[in-house]
Amino acid sequence: MIQIQDETDGLLRVLRLNRPDKANALTADMLEALALAVEGAGKARALILTGEGRVFSAGADLEAAAAGLATSPLWERLSAAIAAFPGLTVAALNGTLAGGACGMALACDLRLAVPGAKVFYPVMRLGYLPQPSDPARLAALVGPARAKLILMAGARVEAEEALSWGLIDRIVPAESLLDSARSLCADVLAAGPGHAAAIKRMV
Template identity: 60%
Template sequence: MIRTERVGNLVVLTLDRPDKANALTAAMLTDLRDAVLAAYDASALILTGNGRVFSAGADLQDITTLATSPLWEEVSSAIARHPGLTIAALNGTLAGGAMGMALACDMRTAVPSARFFYPVIKMGVRPQPSDPARLIALCGPARARMLLMGASKWTADQALTFGLIDDIADDPVAAAKDLCAAACAADPAYVRDLKSVL
């Protein structure tokens, strides 16, 4: 349910469970982590979903075990450590634990209809360990509290204004590919070096 496509120095990973709103199981998280690690030689990585929702977060059938699973942090850490340019091309709503993988990317672009929420306070669980700091770095502490403690739901326009995403596009994958073009054309060693100083 994780589809991998590679063209030259670009890897596109797609969450491919549209009938379940790309809700993530433990097996999918493991496969996604491994796919990200396998793409470390690529100059650019795009993460997207199939269908109208990027991801609804954890599969409700696995919620009791996934709510505190270290797999979420393993996935986001693998993305954050990727030596190339990483972009989340959000084809729809981003919810719950799936927020961490988007926060770990270098950039985020989303469709106009996307919605954003991370309702940990309603579930009585902590967010993934790295998510609050990444969210604060992007949006500031007050907006991070709005999302995590206020259980706010943001539109794409709000997410753009608040700094959670960087662009709104009708075709976020095409927009992400445009952003990746220069990195994919450059020497991979240079791309790694440039990212290291950023």
């Protein structure tokens, strides 16, 4: 349910959520596989996260959430691994981003989305707290009031509004989503080892 594709002689790793019949809802096994794929990315200098189908991810699988996945440390492990990745990380959102899946996108350096994508994080309605690092990352992108609008008021943010807020960085056509993500990684792939990490530290 997680596809790993290494490109450009292993310098670019593409991770794809591949459970489109379930809106790429995440199970514990999928979170574990994603975390291991990021932690074990080897010589990769850039990382792209995307999904199969018309939804990036609906968040936690409902049955798995009811069994305790909603409060699992696996979510934080994954977002921490992405945030610690020394190269460029790009979330290529092929559709709606919801719930706990927001954490992995918030941890990325850049976020692209297709037209019509939505972002929402309904923890208030579901009675959960967001994952520990998510609110601060969200507030850093959109400000504290808009972070509360999403986390507390349950706002569903359309792609155009998310772009104006800084929650996503570009809206690109679905047919060119991955090519656009790859093009953003080109300079990093061509640079020497450690160059991207040094710039990230400076930023």
